Amino acid sequence: MKLYFAPGACSLSPHIVLREGGVAYEAIQVDVISHTLPDGADYYAINAKGAVPVLELPNGERLTEGVAIVQYLADLVSDKNLAPANGTWERCRLQEMLNFIATELHKGFSLLANPAMPQEAKALGVVKLKSNLKWIDTQLTEKQYLLGDQFTVADAYLFTVSNWAQYFNLDLSEFTNLLAFRTRVASRPAVQEAMKAEGLLK
Known part of the structure; x- marks a missing residue:
């Protein structure tokens, strides 16, 4: 699992949730001014909206909105009680x-x-x-x-x-x-x- 983030941006929210949930992940810093990755690659190829956060799953699927990402992560580790159960x-x-x-x-x-x-x-x-x-x-x-x-x-x-x-x-x-x-x-x-x-x- 990969989290694309910028320091102190709204991506800090899922970053905290990943740590709270004990989820294994790789953090990849994005330059949100130049929209590039550490290796110089074009970040728009990861997220056409150009924004952080992005959560990339092992199967290549990506979520690009923080509110969706944190709920997905909370449900992934439901025993951590980071979100009430769906449907409640x-x-x-x-x-x-x-x-x-x-x-x-x-x-x-x-x-x-x-x-x-x-x-x-x-x-x-x-x-x-x-x-x-x-x-x-x-x-x-x-x-x-x-x-x-x-x-x-x-x-x-x-x-x-x-x-x-x-x-x-x-x-x-x-x-x-x-x-x-x-x-x-x-x-x-x-x-x-x-x-x-x-x-x-x-």
Whole structure:
């Protein structure tokens, strides 16, 4: 199994899940500016969308969306309880969280990262992003993780995306539940291993 990633990008989420699940894999770093692989090969040949992550299975099949990848991995190692079972109400709640993080938080930060975006639009984007972060903060009230006391793939994704606040000088101090959550997740051995593998921690 291969994970195509870029350090600190949204591919950190499945990278964490691979480590949490104890899944054997090869990590291949992608230059997302030049869209090349370490050997100079064209990354578009791997993913025509040019984005990370990509999970390549031993049979050559590839998944190219993080939300799909982390659920596939969670089901692959179902004994690790990284996602509720398919067909359950709890699985729907997980998908609800994953979709919120993808469409509201992930895309919210992507707007701020776009150099072509006018400053006025970015200012409005910050307001909307903070509103969404406030909602996610309320979901963590008196809970260890998004779905309760069990760490799931949604937590790996939220941790990854909320990391990006530092790059935009976005103050998270008002979101006390989110900050406590981030501390808990950051202390997990698998999270530290994934971050070290990406050069994000020494």
